[in-house]
Amino acid sequence: MNYCSHCGSSNLETKIPEGDHLPRIVCENCETIHYLNPRTIVGCLILNDKNEVMLCRRGIEPRLGFWNLPAGFLENNEGVEEGALREVLEETGATVKLKGLHTIYNVIKAQQVYLIFEASMLDDHYELTPESTEIKFFAQSEIPWDEIAFSSNVFALNHWIAKSNGTTSELAIGTLELK
Ligand SMILES: [Zn+2]
Incomplete structure (x- = not known):
């Protein structure tokens, strides 16, 4: 400043x-x-009726070309659920139903807090956008772990798998302490 x-x-x-x-x-x-103060990033882990997760290949920096969950910065005068739905629509054209808060993830040195909601597709529609050059649903065994954009995504995907296995509770909180 x-x-x-x-x-x-x-x-x-x-x-x-x-x-x-x-x-x-x-x-x-x-x-x-x-x-x-930290900025809030809201997004969704979206499942289809085959229990596959939507990943979007990033059309923008940072991490151009890597896969991530649709997410972005919360706007002023916007609730977190509203923001998560807006980001999904902007990045994928999809309309989804929120099922509940899935993960909270702190990126301490980047001054960011991620809120990722679990969501389900309301219909089959989605479309490519400038922010998402490829959109695909992945089964748990197909997740391209080496090409996931951010540790917040990895945390959310791991928690989804743990929840499916019944080994963890409904909400997980994680932290990345960047050097
Ligand atoms: Zn002044």
Whole structure:
């Protein structure tokens, strides 16, 4: 941040405000404290009626060409369920029904929190988009583990398999501590 988003001043200092415990960017002109907090990514693990999972080949960076679950950044003024449905529609053209929260995944150093919902297809329709150059359903034995885009996806897929085996509970929370 080079300028205060409140008053436009460039007189910014990083310091621990009174009563706080972490350094913040503080505007010395208008005294606004600029808090930086993690961003929320919402998405879906979508199953068809054959218990196969939808993966999308990424048409955009980062991890161009790798497979991932449809997901993206939550917008302001949007609920997490609404955001997950929107991301699925934008990336795959599919309309799905949410079944419940599947995984929460912290990527600590990237300032990201993933919320992945389990969902089912409402019909057979999906389509390629600029964000998804290939869309395919995979059985558990077919998952291309070496080509999965993000560890958050790997965590969600592993939890799906564990849930299918009856070895774990309904919701899992994971963390990646990047160096
Ligand atoms: Zn200011």
